[in-house]
Amino acid sequence: MGYFRDCIEQMEGYTPGFQPKAADVVKLNTNENPYPPSPRVLEVLRRFPPERLRRYPEPLGDTFRAAASSVLGISPENILCTNGGDELLAVCTRAFCDARRPMAYPQPTYSLYPVLAKIQGCPAVEIPREGDWLGELACINAPLTIVCNPNAPTSDFVPVEQLDRLASALSGVLLIDEAYADFAPDNALRLVAKHDNVIVLRSFSKGYSLAGLRFGFGVAQPAMIEGLIKVKDSYNVDAVAAAAAAAITDQPYFRANVERIVQERTRLTESLRLLGFEVPDSQTNFVLARCLNGSAEGIYKALVEKNIYVRYFPLPGLYDKLRITVGTPEQNKILVTALREILSQKGKPV
């Protein structure tokens, strides 16, 4: 076109996971929750007053802030509602980074971070996620450091104490992307009271089964939240997304769902190991399976032939791996059976 800034002209956009339209597919490629959201959310939609569609929504999502603060034991002023966790990532990039203010993060991790850096025209310092990578991030001391924990797509978890030390060492902001924290043994919320440079990101797309609603939030000290409010769109979260307030108050439903997925995660991991995959223990709702008996890309394509979608990232460190969302027991059984078939077809180039 020639109309765009050079950094936009030259970049590739972020590629979201394929969203097949057919209803009969086994969809294990974008880490959605296999179970429906709390019935309370549907009740909110069913009785939605037209008056609240007609009017602008609450600029700060006060209904959700009140509900979440009592569930999480923090103050409403600690919470920033966003249009999915992705919006918080974009808002932070715009708030803290520019051509002279880099972001830093380990690799591999969520593939959106480098895309946001390119859009903002800021340098992205990438550290291999090996050895003392947390120490290296502290040395770089970027204006914005992002750590996804548990990490996607590796599925492992860094002890919160190590993030505590990183926050102390940094003079910039530490954004802890906890999109998958609902499935992990611990989380970093308690660091917010201690560090004025920590922002914790949460999402309703995974644990709360609300990927379609686009709702996430950030937790930080009030002065930090105030600054981020200046950057976000004034009405960034719609009135319907306030149904997230109904979801977060239904903790028994949420916990039961998470528990089902965590149990099934163990079964899926064991089944994949029996098939010869190398699968580290996961602290998320997906597993990262290394293919020892065939090419990951070949297996990915063979699964698509069978209407089964997992995620293959043609990226360094990931060429030999598949990221597989933990589905229902039925979905996982279909997947494992299909993998067994594919792997047993010797001679076929998988």
Add this chain to the structure above:
Amino acid sequence: MGYFRDCIEQMEGYTPGFQPKAADVVKLNTNENPYPPSPRVLEVLRRFPPERLRRYPEPLGDTFRAAASSVLGISPENILCTNGGDELLAVCTRAFCDARRPMAYPQPTYSLYPVLAKIQGCPAVEIPREGDWLGELACINAPLTIVCNPNAPTSDFVPVEQLDRLASALSGVLLIDEAYADFAPDNALRLVAKHDNVIVLRSFSKGYSLAGLRFGFGVAQPAMIEGLIKVKDSYNVDAVAAAAAAAITDQPYFRANVERIVQERTRLTESLRLLGFEVPDSQTNFVLARCLNGSAEGIYKALVEKNIYVRYFPLPGLYDKLRITVGTPEQNKILVTALREILSQKGKPV
């Protein structure tokens, strides 16, 4: 804080219109439609399948694109769905502007534009909206020129032929903010086929009574849309906002609502003129009333005392004016009666 970029530290955030929580107020301050949205939208919410909450939404809003393209007579590839019109403004700022690439717009206009420029750290060239201001914008020839048409908060309309000439003169992008076009005699959609540098912004917050849903869209040539897709969040519009597709297909309901507002606009304008206000003819769903018999701020405050909210902007060119949304006949009658009372209380400092 010290953590933010200088431009963020130093700026004031955008101030959205006050959103009173009480149900008994007469709310004429944020240009919402006084009538409810199409019943088809509520029907979509009532029957919303949990499966579509659980899954990520369509990244490009294909359901809406298909519906809108047939109503508007354009191709789906001409359409970019956004989380309200505001998100399109933010995406365009990020796509076209930076420290060396200014935006330009006339003043007074939508007060979000300078805020977006500050967030992006780009210069904002402001031209007084008088004399040959369109010619001046052509001379400045910024990478991004924004013209709100009909304009907020002045309510007037620039003939599309003049925008046509401006688009030809510019070597950068012309973003025509048509948030209020539903109430105007003409619109600039036809310029998209002719100019590869024109983007037309539309909103569902006004004409379609869906401010709470946060849904807007941009219309441009496919190459332009492709570039903007790289900048927007991948899932920027939630699954529920696709209810906008139901709204746009219900054109008879939409047209009847717009017609009611346009007729009431004439009555409100005449009533205000009889009270001594100077009110230019409006092509929007609000009027800008210049207060000749008292201070605008004083009248604004006196109305708040009576639970009536209009908009007062303490900005150059607007100190003596009130922006008043066209409400229902009942709401407008309450407003006019209250104004008559306030203005007749001589001796009181209004």
